[in-house]
Amino acid sequence: MTQQSPETIHALAYGAYPARCLQVAAEIGVADLIDDEPVPVDKLAAARGAAPGALDRVLRLLTSFGVFEERDGGYAHTDASRVLRDDHPMTARPLLRLMGLPLHLDSISLLRHTVMTGEPAIEVLQAGGLWGYLREQPDDAEIFNHAMTSKAAADGPAVVDAYDFTPFGMIADIGGGRGHLLRGILDAVPDAEGVLFDQPGVIEALGFPDHPRLALRAGDFFDEVPAADAYVLMHVLHNWDDERAARILATVRRSAAPGATLLVIENVLPDERPAPAALTMDVIMLALTRGRERTEGELSALLDAAGFRFTGMTETSGTMRIAEARAV
Numbered sequence: 001m002t003q004q005s006p007e008t009i010h011a012l013a014y015g016a017y018p019a020r021c022l023q024v025a026a027e028i029g030v031a032d033l034i035d036d037e038p039v040p041v042d043k044l045a046a047a048r049g050a051a052p053g054a055l056d057r058v059l060r061l062l063t064s065f066g067v068f069e070e071r072d073g074g075y076a077h078t079d080a081s082r083v084l085r086d087d088h089p090m091t092a093r094p095l096l097r098l099m100g101l102p103l104h105l106d107s108i109s110l111l112r113h114t115v116m117t118g119e120p121a122i123e124v125l126q127a128g129g130l131w132g133y134l135r136e137q138p139d140d141a142e143i144f145n146h147a148m149t150s151k152a153a154a155d156g157p158a159v160v161d162a163y164d165f166t167p168f169g170m171i172a173d174i175g176g177g178r179g180h181l182l183r184g185i186l187d188a189v190p191d192a193e194g195v196l197f198d199q200p201g202v203i204e205a206l207g208f209p210d211h212p213r214l215a216l217r218a219g220d221f222f223d224e225v226p227a228a229d230a231y232v233l234m235h236v237l238h239n240w241d242d243e244r245a246a247r248i249l250a251t252v253r254r255s256a257a258p259g260a261t262l263l264v265i266e267n268v269l270p271d272e273r274p275a276p277a278a279l280t281m282d283v284i285m286l287a288l289t290r291g292r293e294r295t296e297g298e299l300s301a302l303l304d305a306a307g308f309r310f311t312g313m314t315e316t317s318g319t320m321r322i323a324e325a326r327a328v
């Protein structure tokens with residue numbers, strides 16, 4: 001046994017605690033109370049109605065991971081902790097609030113059920129799974145949509161930088177959430193128009209298009225999607241099992257003219273040695289959806305069967321990879 005093994009096991013065994021500390025710090029908004037100068041813990045606790053001693057111990061643990069630092073009698077920001085601020089352009093606060101919802105915490109508790117039955121843990125909590133849960137819990141749905149927006153705000157620029165969208169006149173973002181990625185694409189391609197397609201609840205919450213070349217369309221991607229030169233599916237296929245992912249692709253294929261481009265943007269697993277973050281996302285999909293992270297080979301087979309030809313993979317500077325395909 002190497003020296004490494006017990007350390008790895010201990011880090012994993014206790015890992016839920018640091019993760020929960022980070023979520024709680026985000027839930028109560030500690031980072032927003034700190035600017036350039038250190039703030040004493042008593043002041044942080046008083047501002048949030050927290051117990052100073054307990055908050056101190058939670059923050060001290062986070063400092064050991066480089067999230068906040070203790071200096072001059074208070075807690076100060078590090079690059080990592082700044083990302084917890086609401087006003088950070090790539091804020092991780094909504095994502096951490098999402099990870100702290102019963103939706104995730106209860107599903108983690110029920111993971112053994114998933115392992116024994118193969119069924120998503122969330123279906124024990126809520127008939128209709130993740131999307132049923134979000135329809136039933138509008139406050140949590142608001143946090144989920146906000147988290148997807150902040151995720152797209154972090155991933156979007158890397159996608160826009162990595163891929164040339166200029167050949168396309170009309171770009172449809174299917175299951176595009178609040179349209180963060182699509183707005184970024186339209187800003188980078190001044191001649192393109194975009195259509196943001198999502199479920200009625202998501203589109204209605206947006207109200208009206210806030211970009212001159214953006215149209216909003218509500219619907220169901222198992223029925224029909226708007227026509228476009230390029231279709232974007234970011235973090236959509238991984239939510240669904242092969243049968244449903246194939247149905248989504250079939251809907252897109254029905255709307256696409258031959259030669260139209262499809263971009264599947266997600267943590268596509270390299271065929272060898274996928275990173276822990278991508279495999280963690282795969283287990284989140286296992287617990288919350290009937291979906292999965294797919295390897296390049298698995299994705300390419302799905303695309304093929306739906307009438308698309310896989311034409312190549314573009315890497316981004318973030319975690320997303322862009323699989324490009326053409327309608328045949």
Ligand SMILES: C[S@@+](CC[C@H](N)C(=O)[O-])C[C@H]1O[C@@H](n2cnc3c(N)ncnc32)[C@H](O)[C@@H]1O
Pocket residue numbers: 131148149151152174175176177178197198199202219220221222233234235236239
């Ligand atoms: C994981 S989110 C990804 C959002 C966005 N593409 C992103 O990466 O930030 C999946 C999206 O699919 C949408 N969705 C789920 N079922 C749908 C359906 N049947 N028709 C259209 N959109 C759907 C959800 O509302 C949600 O916005």
